[in-house]
Amino acid sequence: MSTNKNSSDSxxxxxxxxxxxxxSKNTYSPEKCDQHMRRLYxxxxxxxxATDDKGExxxxxxxxxxxxxxxxxxESK
Structure with missing residues (x-):
């Protein structure tokens, strides 16, 4: 059983x-995914x-x- 350190792996x-x-949809235009990248980051x-940089x-x-x-x-306004 895996242990949950400071946050969920998911x-x-x-x-x-x-x-x-x-x-995957924009293989030749990854810049179209900047908002997705921003949301992830x-x-x-x-x-x-929330985890003092210790979350994983x-x-x-x-x-x-x-x-x-x-x-x-x-972010551009």
Whole structure:
């Protein structure tokens, strides 16, 4: 039986699946999936914030990657 450290391994899984579906449909235009990527990374950031960066999810890259992507891709108003 696996142990649940600080968060569920399935955290943000729905967002990851949505992104994967979008990328599959837009093979030659991944920029069309930026909003899906943003939702996934915002979900991951929320999980990391709630767990002091100790949360783990198979759907999320490490915290520094999430923060860098969000910093480099500010939301356009």
């Amino acid at each position: 955290a943000c899984q729905a967002e990851a699946c949505s992104l994967q579906t979008c990328l 915002q979900c991951c950031q929320s999980m990391y914030d 999810s198979t759907a999320c890259p490490m915290p520094s990657v999430v923060r860098r992507w969000l910093k480099n891709h500010p």
